Amino acid sequence: MEVQRSTTRGVPDDADLVQQTLAGRRGAFDELVERYQRRATSVAYRLLGNLHDALEVCQEAFVRAYRNLDTLADPSRFGPWQLRIVTNLSLNFRRARGPRLSFENCLLSADESREERVPDAPHSEDRPGARLAAGELETHIHAGLAALPAQQRAALVLFSIEQLPQKEVAQILDCSIEAVKWHVFQARKKMKVHLAEYL
């Protein structure tokens, strides 16, 4: 999942969009949303294991980013900064007791979903047994991730699954690169035990 950070052929980079947003152009922030919403939702989904919760966290993360955009020291680092907000919100997420936000209109219908299916994903198999097995595996992985300590879970998701650079993960988690390596190693060990029946 590539994101745009440098200006190519007149396309504004993240720093330009941030500056334009701060200057009052709301449309510039909508462009940033377009660039980072998938990654933000993906990270939140892998940390929370629930798509609805992930969309709620993602929305809240963008609202907070918009409110506090003037505190961003380096406008070119909008992506990692926004991911840090997503990660923190995900790790501290508690389902609200009152009426929750509805994202039903943001979900694809069954027909739309069939069109969107990615060929490489396990779910692309038409055999019901394969889809069920893949679904069970996914549930099992989410359960294993949920049992990890917060820092290990975040490090594993951001580094091993989202494949962000270690340096960026360290910035998001506000720790050293060595700490990231250690968290990933510990998380892998525990997840390997959890997924032993699938290996």
Next chain:
Amino acid sequence: MNRAEYEQLVCAWLDEPGREDLRARVVTAAQADPEFTRLLDEWCRFDELLRRGLPEPHGVAWARFKEHLAAALDDDVDRDDVLDQALRGLQPIDDCVDWPRMRGRIVSALTGREGSVTARTARRNRWITAGAALLAAAAVLLFSFMPEAGSGAGSPGLAVVTVSRQPAAELEPNGGEAYARITVEVAAVQPEFFFSIDPITTAGPSDETADLY
């Protein structure tokens, strides 16, 4: 290399799969130990399983979600405006407070606090005064019972007198002073009387003083 060390090496390689030096070490160790070969295979399958077992979230209409986010941002800005307006509409408190009474309450509170401070200061000063008086009394008693220096003849003690090296006979009659150093403890000193006899100029009744020799 033990099992834990090998697992750390494998993880380091999985973190940076492009590093040939790590890959070489991993493979070399696996070739030397069948247990390590099994571990390496297990770790690689696990890593692959983790990546493929968690696909990206599917079923999201990203365009609609983006519109949803934009609406949420608009709501947030509107809520801020509404809040600002509500805050500006709050009734000013000037008309709601009895300011003279409030001032009196504040003054009373301050006075009460100051009174307690004054009382504490007075008590402290009394303690200091009493302590100083006791010390003075102790000093007076101490000095009262201390013996006076050089009191009364006959009291044993040490007298230091400086002695001139010249014999006393060589001293001029009306000049100089003679001193004597007494370095031994002197017991009770009997008073000594010295008489001087003036030369006789005319015969006459004996001087009363001459009879004393």
